[in-house]
Amino acid sequence: MRRVPSRTLLPRAACAAALLTTLTGCGLLTDTDGGSDGPALSEPVGVTAQAGSATSVHVMWNRPVSTADITTYEVYRGAVRVRKLPAEQHMVDVTGLRAKSRYVFTVRARGKDGTLGPASRRVTVTTPAAVTADRSAPTRPGGLRGEADGARAVSLTWRRATDDKGVVSYDVYQGTTKIHSVGGTQTRALLTGLRPGTAYAFSVRARDAADNVSPASDTVRLTTAQGKDEGPGTAPDDFRATTRRADGAYYIDLAWTPPDTGGEVPAYQVFLDGRQATTVMWGESAPSDAAKYSFYIGEDAGARHRVKLRAQLPDGTWGAFSPERTVTTGR
Template sequence: MPVRRVPPRTLLPQAVWAAALAAALTGCGPFSGDDAEAGGPALTAPAGVTAQAGSATSVHVMWNRPASTTDVTGYEVYRGSVRVKELTAEQHMVDVTGLRARTRYEFTVRARGKDGSLGPASRRVSVRTPAAVAADRSAPGRPEGLRGHVDGARAVTLTWRKAADDKGVVSYDVYQGTTKIHSVDGTRTRALLTGLRPGTDYRFSVRARDAADNVSPASDAVPLTTARGKDEGPGTAPGDFRAATRRADGAYYIDLRWTPPETGGEVPAYQVYLDGEQATTVMWGESAPRDGSAYSFYIGKEAGTRHRVKLRAQLPDGTWGAFSPERTVTTGR
């Protein structure tokens, strides 16, 4: 899906854009949430929903607890319009099994409130299961060389060496203690874990999984302690951020280019700030670029005007990462 090109000077105020973004992120699923009890506090859609093929017949779905004025008592996971899992409020991830190999699936998640009502569906996420491998009873080798570093108060980055497998690794599962908390594609050997608590001790390990659902022994565990404070972590910021102006059809435009932060998955959205205020949100669907991104927008017809621009990425847990460096551009130069 190509980037959306929206003239910032014609955009609505920031509060309205925030509401529009919420509608865009929650209105992509098969439900609208209108069946919530009329007049009661509204549940919000679970944020940061991701889906990762765990094997040829399973998909790992993850999400964040939504901010809401109503207590969440559980979640429902949907494959298309079919409910496939019901979970408690403490569960924010699940393995959906019994799927077909080499098949594309779409998943959404809804929260359930104390009164039994369902909130709106999360954004729809798409994933394709890999081909099945016949008669594979050999588990992948243990991932070696696990390293980690703290990235601010709420994130850590893990890296490891590629695990060996006779048929190929489909995914890597990240564990906090004995609990699986994250999965990344088998072509990746890096994961950014966000939404952690400041000043907290953690212990992480990694396991490799193949298409037949064989799981490797756990890697050596790495202990990490997040920093104190509220720092988002510089590793969550877009890299190599550049901004330039150009003239076309009698008007000026600002062209932005950057590389996505290494989150271990796709970055579905970015917030663009112009002169200190949020101007727009750039969103991709399943075709979010992994290597480099670009965005261009109309800025006006007057030469010699100076503008400051920066952006930040939406992280896998639905929160927003650190800002890129701020760039200054002047029209007509």
């Protein structure tokens, strides 16, 4: 698993006056190396929360990208710790919640030395309204299909299940183990963090607000590609780069559509002229349909630059690059 660069930049207009390649000022740069004797714990990555029913939320995450040893994970609802789990577990159903209520979850890792690492990004979820006397399970999802997307990801699609009260979520299983969950309006999941050249078997079940679970769909069997290739489905789509002049200087404006990973994409690496320039991170609400970012590039007209970016995947690794775009200031 690749290490997240130690420099991050939160999108904020007040920092536009700093050169992207210098990244100074505004108090937004952080150094996660910490200067300690051993590797410092970083936050768990790829955290998602999906309402599983009116009274439960399925929280998923991946291990921090630091190499520090981990003994346990702690799941927080707001400021309250609700679950403590062993290091090999990366998902949990938080139950006993209120229907039609908004919750915020974070996850923290505890190191072998007892140190509690930083909190993950905050993820927000709202449970659906409760239903009374619902004992009917949804129908089984039909038409499950899938394809390998490079060496470490697969894409699954299926037809909607039906339910007399409505489907709240779909649970994805690898064999008999639930490994992923998406909302009831979705019929696609991108599963990442898989092993190259490995055979997998997946199925899907539908769940309603009363926690009734459908029979399993048919099983689809897929084998990931050999090598280390990131699948094209993990790359940002419709990537555009333009320049503009404002206040006597030039800026590069980026726009793109996030890859459909089944959850929010909280971070992107921006590469300028072949080198990583910064990591752009969103907080609690990452854009889902369209993303934009703008940065100062200098005062010289006629300067030519190449720019591309890639997204952080749910397993904390980085997906495939967008196409590289070339821009020239003053044009």
